[in-house]
Amino acid sequence: MTEHTPAHSSPAQPQQAADTSAENPWPLARLSDNLKRYIERVSPTWVEGQLIEHRISRGHAWMTMRDLDVEMSLPVVAWARTARTLDSSITEGSRVVALVKPNFYTKTGRLTMVVNDMRPVGIGELLARVERLRRALAEEGLFAPERKKPLPVLPNRIGLITGRDSDAMHDVQRNVLLRWPGATFEVVHAAMQGPQVGTEVAAALHRLDENPAVDVIVVARGGGALEEVILPFSDEGLVRTAADLTTPLVSAIGHEADRPVLDDVADFRASTPTDAAKNIVPDAAVELGAIADTRVRMAQAVQRLVDVQGQQIAQLRSRPVMAQPSTMITTRSDEIHQMLSRVRATFAHQLDRGSDQIGQLKARVRSLSPQQTLNRGYAVVQRHNTILRSVNDVGVGDELDILVAAGRLSATTTAVTDTTQEQPRD
Structure with missing residues (x-):
């Protein structure tokens, strides 16, 4: 009788990958099956790139597409049935758009991007x-x-x-x-x-x-x-x-x-x-030529200016005043002498007039001076240095100082007569 060892049931496998552990792992087949189911849900996608590899083997087209902007490439394959339908112009170096779908082969764990359609991108597009x-x-x-x-x-x-x-x-x-x-x-x-x-x-x-x-x-x-x-x-x-x-x-x-x-x-x-x-x-030869032309034009302009100025100087030198400069001095000297003569004559005339006026004024002043009055016989009588103008200002016996035309006299009053009353006072 054969003894049967009772079978021990293995623990239940985790439902989620995150729940697996070293003690309770998944079988490899389950991981592969899950990957295949997940990848197969990815929709076919149109992508664009450039073929950097293209070879036919057993009717299949094995190709590598490279991105147009960044350094990134992806191997793709068109199985024989699809490869036979591809445009013959699709070769290595072609720019193409391809409808690809990922395929996961569970036996070898290989991911393949399968081409379902591929078209060259024309230059017109x-x-x-x-x-x-x-x-x-x-x-x-x-x-x-x-x-x-x-x-x-x-x-x-x-x-x-x-x-x-x-x-x-x-x-x-x-x-x-x-x-x-x-x-x-x-x-x-x-x-x-x-x-x-x-x-x-x-x-x-x-x-x-x-x-x-x-x-x-x-x-x-x-x-x-x-x-x-x-x-x-x-x-x-x-x-x-x-x-x-x-x-x-x-x-x-x-x-x-x-x-x-x-x-x-x-x-x-x-x-x-x-x-x-x-x-x-710029062209150095052209620039040097332009500089040379500019120098020539500048030299010509300077020469023209010198010529014009020379002609103007010649015209100035040909004038009489420049031919005989002393003429200008002589002319001005004569003018100055004439002006001096006029000034002197005017000044002498004014002096004469002034002298006449002074003489007239002197005569008038002299005629009005006290000395002239004295010369006519009049006298100035003073008492105590005060000029007498009325007999009422002097009395008999007062000392008097009498100024005449040619000297002074001292006198004593002996009598005073008021002419307005015609009566002498003692």
């Missing part, structure tokens, strides 16, 4: 997006003329953003130095094609804008396909970075017909890198 962005930014005022900063007449240092050892870099530097040999550069290399253009060029712009020695910034790239020239340099983040710069910006992207949005926000748009060089520095 890309350009339409660029135009929509251009209109939106224009409405914000980012392209307004009043935002444009003037280029410096002669930049101290030129900031140049371009690809490493690119033709555009050589074109800008060569033509700038041909025009102005003393120019200096601050070169920052950045991606000029591919998904990294926006971020790398924006970072380079920040770096140069923060350098106080840089007076102007040039972004230069040669020509190429539309998707290589217009699209990368129409990145919204790059355009907004350019709009915030304090340093004047020159956009020299592609050729004349190429017009990325960066051209619109830049302070100056150059049709080519060579054209940029012609506009950021």
Whole structure:
């Protein structure tokens, strides 16, 4: 008889992952099943990117998509049934939109992004997006003329953003130095094609804008396909970075017909890198020629001035007064003598008149003087130094002082007669 060991029931498994523990874990299959059910609930999603890998194996399309703006990629697969329906133009390097849905294979624990549909993004659609962005930014005022900063007449240092050892870099530097040999550069290399253009060029712009020695910034790239020239340099983040710069910006992207949005926000748009060089520095030969012409014109102007002044001096010297300067002195001397004669005559006449007037005044004064009266026989009688005017002021026996024309007399009053009464007083 076989002895049966009673079976021991295992504890109930946790319902939630957070409730598991080392003593009471989940079976691996349960985790895988849960992950599969969770992932299968994710809806199919349209995503956009660039194919950096594309290979066919046993009818399946194994691809890797990379984000257009940041360094991020994702492997995807289109199973044979879907792969056969894909556009033949979809190859490595294509820009595509794909409808993907995650799939979790429980046996190996592998997560696969399965492509249910994939379409190439045509250049027409890309350009339409660029135009929509251009209109939106224009409405914000980012392209307004009043935002444009003037280029410096002669930049101290030129900031140049371009690809490493690119033709555009050589074109800008060569033509700038041909025009102005003393120019200096601050070169920052950045991606000029591919998904990294926006971020790398924006970072380079920040770096140069923060350098106080840089007076102007040039972004230069040669020509190429539309998707290589217009699209990368129409990145919204790059355009907004350019709009915030304090340093004047020159956009020299592609050729004349190429017009990325960066051209619109830049302070100056150059049709080519060579054209940029012609506009950021003056031509030394032209400037030297202008200086030479200016010197010639100045010399001619000075000579004309000397000639005019010489003619004026000659005219002055030809005048009689300059030919015989003594004439002016003689003429003035005669005038002075005539004036002196007139003054002397006038003064003598005035003296004579004055003398006559004085004589008349003297005669009048003399005729009115007391001495003249005395000379006519009159006398002045004083008593005690007081002139007598009435007999009533003197008595008999008073001492009197009598002033006559030629001397004085002393007398004693012996009698006083009042003529008004005709009676003598004793």
